[in-house]
Each structure stands twice: as structure tokens, then as C-alpha cells.
Amino acid sequence: MANTVHQAFSLAAVRWARQPFLCILQETADIYDIPAGELRYAEAAERVEFLRSAYAAAGYGHGHRVGVLLENRPSFFLHWFALNALGVSVVPINPDMRAAELEYLIGHSEIALAIALPHRHDDLKAAAAKAGRPLRVMGERDVPPDAPFPAPFDTEPNVLTECALLYTSGTTGRPKGCILPNRYFLHAGQWYAEIGGLAGLREGCERMITPLPLVHMNAMAYSAMAMVMTGGCLIPLDRFHPRSWWDSVRDSRATVVHYLGVMPAMLMKAAPSPADRNHTVRFGFGAGVDRTLHAPFEARFGFPLLEAWAMTETGAGAVIIANREPRQIGTSCFGKEEADVLVRIVKDDGNEAGAEEQGELLVRHAGADPRYGFLAGYLKDEAATEEAWAGGWFHTGDIVRRDAEGYLHFVDRKKNVIRRSGENIAAVEVEAVLQQHGLVKSVAVAAVPDAVRGDEVMALVVAQDKPADRAAMEAAAADLVNWTLSQLAYYKAPGYVAFVDALPLTTTNKIQRGELKALAPTLVDAPHCVNTCAMKKRQGDHK
Known part of the structure; x- marks a missing residue:
């Protein structure tokens, strides 16, 4: 049983050595100026080990944090797994961030190193100087510079070791840094591998395409870890390109697509074509599809869009998905919770909402540990962590309702976002x-x-x-x-x-x-x- 993300990948690399782990399409390769093609698990494992040794030699270890500004390139995964092997936490940096945002992230996260695209090195150095932080900056193929300070811990990383620090947008102030342990990612991958129903994954068979950014939990925790856990192939795009989307889907032989609600709306604007169903997609996994387009999209393109609910904070500790019929298409339904998730819907007056009544969604994991699979906490903000967990339930800030049959429907966001x-x-x-x-x-x-x-x-x-x-x-x-x-x-x-x-x-x-x-x-x-x-x-x- 794996205790870290690196261990999970290493086990997959042994079992699925000759299977493709990543597929980079020509369009993505041209945009990134990298080679197109597939990278097998065994080949990826060799590169990860090379990087791990280089980082260890440079003094990086358990407790360090390293920023990663590599967009959706294959090197993101290789550096992530290599650093994870040493107990180093990665801090994905959105490539759209500019001066004020970079200064805050560098100062707040206290990253020791940033692996970044060359044209962003000066931006990062300038932001680090303003934040008053010692920061090394390197390219994806560079030899790691010596760590600016010793690793905080001398113990081996484990399932509770911080794996990544992901920032969410604060609604009343600065973005919060979500501390995500190895268990967060391992549980997300295992959840996806086992959820079944219309979202069932076949070992060694799936090819999952995602245009979603690796700075968000969906691509990192669900897409990447689901493929690692099942020996599948991940097809990361630089981003969503409506005009070439179906060419990418067909060329990659994708069997699963990950989407945001805006994507179906854009795709439906194109004129119908005899090639609309010329693909191998079995299902889509995402959230926020326009309820009026949900059924027409499925009828036109021939596969279900499985609406799900989760947050960066909850991970798969409280994920809910409409992966079984009836899905109540066109109603903003995201299914029913499984036995391992507990749900409350609370009205403004603090009372439980009845059937068809709206209220804030409160969640927790079932069993002895209500925080299993969730974030470990908000970095440097214990008060915010405890506030979110007031009364032993995680307060999501989302307004939902439960219908008479027990299905959950998304209504709106409570916070001003x-x-x-x-x-x-x-x-x-x-x-x-x-x-x-x-x-x-x-x-x-x-x-x-x-x-x-x-x-x-x-x-x-x-x-x-x-x-x-x-x-x-x-x-x-x-x-x-x-x-x-x-x-x-x-x-x-x-x-x-x-x-x-x-x-x-x-x-x-x-x-x-x-x-x-x-x-x-x-x-x-x-x-x-x-x-x-x-x-x-x-x-x-x-x-």
C-alpha cells in the first residue's frame, strides 16, 4: 500500500511499465515547443528517479516547498513525483499570476525554489525580493541549485506529509493556502478508481483528456491520480480550444473527458456535423453544465456528462457525483452522497432544511475521522480552519437543496465570489x-x-x-x-x-x-x- 504519491506512481510504473502514462498531442507540443508522443510509465519512472537524485544532492528534503510554474507540461508531473519522494511539497503557480499575486504567494508559502519557464524567472525573482524571501529559480531542465536553507525535518515522508499547497481565491481577503497531504491525493485517485457506475474506470484501458490547469485540484488529484491508480493514460492539453477540441479527442483516442461547465456551451455553438459522434468517449466528468444544454449535448455527442460536486478543501473526502441513473438531467442535480460521506443542509436560521428547502451544504467524511481525505488545514490560518469546521462539519458556503427522492441540486454560491x-x-x-x-x-x-x-x-x-x-x-x-x-x-x-x-x-x-x-x-x-x-x-x- 502506497503512503505517498511517489510510491503510488512507482508501483504503477512496475505494474504498467509498457503502458503510456502521458500522451502529448501535436497541437499541445507545438504550443509548448516540446516533442509530441507518448511517455510510458517505465520511461517516466526513470526520469523521476534522475530528478529525485538531483534534488537530493542539492539538499532538498522533507518540509521544503517548491513552486512549480510549468503550465500543463509533462515536466510538471516528473518534478512533482521526484520532489514528493523526498517529502518536498509542491506549490503550483498559475502562469496567469502577475506581480502582486506572485509576491503574496512567495511570501506566504515560503517556497525555497521555483521551477519555472525561462520568461518568468525575472518576475519570480522580483516578487521574491519584494517579499523579502530567499528564493532559487530554475528551468525545467536545469540542475537544481543548492537549497537556500536546510530541510525542516529529517524524518521519512508518510501519508500525512504535505504533498502540495494549493491556493484558493479568498472571498473576503487574501487567497488561502490549502495544505494537502499525500492521503488527499491517494484517496482521490482511489475514489475515482472505485466509484463505478457510469464513471467506472477499466484498468489499463482508459485514456483521459483534460484541458483543466494543473494548478487546480481536479487535474492534479482526480485526473492524474485516477490514471496512476488504474494504469491509464493522461492527455493534458495546454487549455481548452473549442475549434480543435474534437480533433484532439479523436486523435488521442480519449475514453474519458474532464470538463468545466463553459465547455459544453461553447461546443454546442458549432454547427452539427456527421462527425459529432465519431469518438471513443465513454463519459465526461465535471461540473456546472448549463441545465438547458445538458440533455441536448448528450443527445448530440452521445455520451453522458456526469455532474459532480467537490471543493479544493474537501477533496474526495466528501465528493458527490451523479454517476448512476436517474441523473435528473437539466436540473443542476449532482447526485446523492455515498455511504462514506455525510451531508447536512442548514438554513440561515440554523435549522435543518427539509425536502426542496434551500440551505448551506455541510459535509464530513463518515467514520472515526471526519476530516479524512480533506485538506489538513489552511496555511498560517488556524482560525479560518476551525471556523470552516465549526461544529465538526465543513461549511462549504454553497447553497443546495435536496429533493423528495434524496437527490442534491446546486443552487448558488453563498459567498460573494x-x-x-x-x-x-x-x-x-x-x-x-x-x-x-x-x-x-x-x-x-x-x-x-x-x-x-x-x-x-x-x-x-x-x-x-x-x-x-x-x-x-x-x-x-x-x-x-x-x-x-x-x-x-x-x-x-x-x-x-x-x-x-x-x-x-x-x-x-x-x-x-x-x-x-x-x-x-x-x-x-x-x-x-x-x-x-x-x-x-x-x-x-x-x-
Whole structure:
């Protein structure tokens, strides 16, 4: 029985030595400027061992943290497994992060080393200098530099050793670092391997394609570990490309696809084709599909989209999936919990919600350890950890309802989060950056509906000097967006900038979020609102 992710991979490499572990399609290879083709388990294991020895020789060990900014490249997995063998925790770094975000992540996580693409080395060094942290930076093929400080522990890593530190978007402040032990990843892989039903995985047979980023738990914990546990082949794409998606699916011979809700919506916009069912996909695993498109998508493309619920914090300790019929397609149903997951739905008054009543979803793992499979805690924030576990249940912040047959349905997010194309965006984080601009007197950020991305970001700005005309307004809006793009990931930048005379405030000068939420959508087509969506582009991540 494996106690670490590295051990699980090593066992798989022995059993499935000649089977492909990774498949890199030509399109992905061209974008990343790497070779296309398949990497067998045995070949990957040899590379992992080479890297492990190099890191050990450089002094990295149990308790160190290492940042990884390698996008969805094969080297991400090889470095992760090699570092895990030594008890080093990896901190995936979103390639869309910019100055302010990198400074916070480096300072908060205290990473000793960053493995990054060459064109981001200077960014990381500058952020580390501002954070006051000693940081080594290397490329994916470089010899590791000596560790800047000794490994904190001299013990062997085990199932409870920190494996990764994943950051989530804070809704009322800075992003929180989720401490994820080896057990988190091992349990996620085992859960997927055993869940069965319409999501049943066949050993040594599956080929799973995912465009989801390795900085999120879905690709790291579910996709990668499910393939490791079953001897399957993972097909990571750089990201989702609607026009070439079905070519990628067909060329890779994928049997399982992982999706975000925005993907089916984009794919359904293409004209129907006789080739729509020309693929080998057995099922899709994801969340957030538009309820009105769920049934039409399955009818057109010929495979089920299995809606699931989980969080970075819960992992597979409390994952729920609609993997058995009836799935109640078109109702935002994500199934029923299995016997190893306990669920409560609690109304605002603290009482249990009845059938068809809405309330916050509270979860825990069944058995003696309610936190089994969950995060170990939030880094440097014990108070937030205990608050999340108030009363012995994890408070998810999601509003759901249970129907008369016991099926769970997603309703909405309780917290004030903007969710754009699967990314959670904290309004206060964007506000903090915009407030630094000289043009801004005060600012509030809210979500407005977007037909493709779910939500889009709107900034309501009270200017120091209100723009005199439309041309000045457009120039000011562009200046604000460019400033945000220099500090934050592109998707967090405003897609709309509305210049207003005042913000809805409480008597203590705090933003009235409820009123703001209702106001923002009414301003999209207003004369004093500028549409800046076209400016929201990735900032040269492939070089």
C-alpha cells in the first residue's frame, strides 16, 4: 500500500511499465515547443528517479516547498513525483499570476525554489525580493541549485506529509493556502478508481483528456491520480480550444473527458456535423453544465456528462457525483452522497432544511475521522480552519437543496465570489489593486452575467476627476484594465468599467454587497459603462 504519491506512481510504473502514462498531442507540443508522443510509465519512472537524485544532492528534503510554474507540461508531473519522494511539497503557480499575486504567494508559502519557464524567472525573482524571501529559480531542465536553507525535518515522508499547497481565491481577503497531504491525493485517485457506475474506470484501458490547469485540484488529484491508480493514460492539453477540441479527442483516442461547465456551451455553438459522434468517449466528468444544454449535448455527442460536486478543501473526502441513473438531467442535480460521506443542509436560521428547502451544504467524511481525505488545514490560518469546521462539519458556503427522492441540486454560491470560466475571483482582491490607481477615488467590483463564461467582472469606479466625454471615459477604462493586467491574472481584470457618482455603502462606509449585486447588471449597457472584455487576454504565457 502506497503512503505517498511517489510510491503510488512507482508501483504503477512496475505494474504498467509498457503502458503510456502521458500522451502529448501535436497541437499541445507545438504550443509548448516540446516533442509530441507518448511517455510510458517505465520511461517516466526513470526520469523521476534522475530528478529525485538531483534534488537530493542539492539538499532538498522533507518540509521544503517548491513552486512549480510549468503550465500543463509533462515536466510538471516528473518534478512533482521526484520532489514528493523526498517529502518536498509542491506549490503550483498559475502562469496567469502577475506581480502582486506572485509576491503574496512567495511570501506566504515560503517556497525555497521555483521551477519555472525561462520568461518568468525575472518576475519570480522580483516578487521574491519584494517579499523579502530567499528564493532559487530554475528551468525545467536545469540542475537544481543548492537549497537556500536546510530541510525542516529529517524524518521519512508518510501519508500525512504535505504533498502540495494549493491556493484558493479568498472571498473576503487574501487567497488561502490549502495544505494537502499525500492521503488527499491517494484517496482521490482511489475514489475515482472505485466509484463505478457510469464513471467506472477499466484498468489499463482508459485514456483521459483534460484541458483543466494543473494548478487546480481536479487535474492534479482526480485526473492524474485516477490514471496512476488504474494504469491509464493522461492527455493534458495546454487549455481548452473549442475549434480543435474534437480533433484532439479523436486523435488521442480519449475514453474519458474532464470538463468545466463553459465547455459544453461553447461546443454546442458549432454547427452539427456527421462527425459529432465519431469518438471513443465513454463519459465526461465535471461540473456546472448549463441545465438547458445538458440533455441536448448528450443527445448530440452521445455520451453522458456526469455532474459532480467537490471543493479544493474537501477533496474526495466528501465528493458527490451523479454517476448512476436517474441523473435528473437539466436540473443542476449532482447526485446523492455515498455511504462514506455525510451531508447536512442548514438554513440561515440554523435549522435543518427539509425536502426542496434551500440551505448551506455541510459535509464530513463518515467514520472515526471526519476530516479524512480533506485538506489538513489552511496555511498560517488556524482560525479560518476551525471556523470552516465549526461544529465538526465543513461549511462549504454553497447553497443546495435536496429533493423528495434524496437527490442534491446546486443552487448558488453563498459567498460573494465571481466565477468566470471556472475561476473563482475575489472581488476584494480586484478592488485592492484598482484602488491603487491614481484615477480611482473609490471602487467596487461585482459579477455581471455572461452567456459564455458564467460571470464577468464589472468595476464600478468613482473617479478622482470624472471623464469629460466618451473618448476620455474609454481611455480611462483602458488605463484601469491595463493596470489590473499588470498586477493580476488576466481573468480577474474588469470586463466592464462603469463610472458612477457614488457606491452603495453602509452607514460604516462598507460596500453593500447585496445592493451592488443587483445594481451591476443594470449598468452593462449604460452610457457611462465601457465594455473592456476584448482587453482580457492571456499575457504571453507561451514563450
